Amino acid sequence: MTPFKTWLARAGLALGLIGCAALPATAQQADLIKEVKARGTLKVGMAESPPWQSPNPQSGQYEGFNVDLAKRVADIMGVKLEIVSATWATLVPGLEAKQYDVVFANLFATPQRALIVNFTEPYSTYGFHVVVNTNSKVKSVSELNSPDVTFVGMSGTVEESYPKELYPQAKVRGLATDNVANWIGEVANGQADAAFIDPGTLRILKAKSPALDRRLRVLNGEDALVKPVGLAYAVRPEDGHMLQFLNTFIRDFVRNGEHVTLRDKWFDQLAKR
Numbered sequence: 001m002t003p004f005k006t007w008l009a010r011a012g013l014a015l016g017l018i019g020c021a022a023l024p025a026t027a028q029q030a031d032l033i034k035e036v037k038a039r040g041t042l043k044v045g046m047a048e049s050p051p052w053q054s055p056n057p058q059s060g061q062y063e064g065f066n067v068d069l070a071k072r073v074a075d076i077m078g079v080k081l082e083i084v085s086a087t088w089a090t091l092v093p094g095l096e097a098k099q100y101d102v103v104f105a106n107l108f109a110t111p112q113r114a115l116i117v118n119f120t121e122p123y124s125t126y127g128f129h130v131v132v133n134t135n136s137k138v139k140s141v142s143e144l145n146s147p148d149v150t151f152v153g154m155s156g157t158v159e160e161s162y163p164k165e166l167y168p169q170a171k172v173r174g175l176a177t178d179n180v181a182n183w184i185g186e187v188a189n190g191q192a193d194a195a196f197i198d199p200g201t202l203r204i205l206k207a208k209s210p211a212l213d214r215r216l217r218v219l220n221g222e223d224a225l226v227k228p229v230g231l232a233y234a235v236r237p238e239d240g241h242m243l244q245f246l247n248t249f250i251r252d253f254v255r256n257g258e259h260v261t262l263r264d265k266w267f268d269q270l271a272k273r
Helices: 003-022 032-040 065-077 091-096 160-164 180-188 199-208 210-214 240-255 258-272
Strands: 041-047 080-086 103-106 124-133 150-154 171-175 194-195 214-220 228-233
Touching: 032 041, 032 065, 032 091, 032 240, 041 065, 041 091, 041 258, 065 080, 065 103, 065 240, 080 091, 091 103, 091 228, 103 124, 124 180, 124 199, 150 160, 150 180, 160 171, 160 194, 160 228, 171 180, 180 194, 180 199, 180 214, 194 199, 199 210, 199 258, 210 214, 228 240, 240 258
Parallel strands: 041 080, 041 103, 150 171, 150 194
Antiparallel strands: 103 228, 124 194, 124 214, 124 228
């Protein structure tokens, strides 16, 4: 090939690459938001987890924290909301298979899951309070890593494993029960020194057992939860516009403090049941 022909071939290749790069993203892939608006329906995947999202015992219709937010999102988009019921095992595969547009659930935003889906910014945080007996000499979480401290938690759960991980010098006793009042009750009665409990469950426990609540003291507030993890929604990796829209919605929602007010409302309703 002559030098001129070589230059011409390279120039043609370069122009071709420039032409490909110049194509707008909307020409290369569909915009999910436009698709949802054209369809007139926002399809969201949910798996049962009260009070975040679950069927109402009487009507069978989904209700809860994330249902309220999904309705707000659909209203902003000017479309109807359609909830597609899934299980926790099928929730992410269903998103990949395009059975719904977005997952609206209390998903833990973990690095492992982020290999498969794009997570929104967290709309809430899940973590743990550490509770001790009201008369306990332990005044802060910094005093928990001691052989003189005995944790109690349900066997086989993170409430049993996390104390072992974070406070290796402390003792940990697992109980074969699925009733949180049983092992938290041991702390209230002085049979154990400390226990892990998430804010929502603690709120329900307080509502159901005011006397039990008076015998417990929380060492760390919601601004200092142990083992915090973000709760987020999930979209497919290619749906960048939808991700940006949901992040903007979540920032506004969290900035106004509505995430705490709405969460407490639904946990209070669950406690009444």
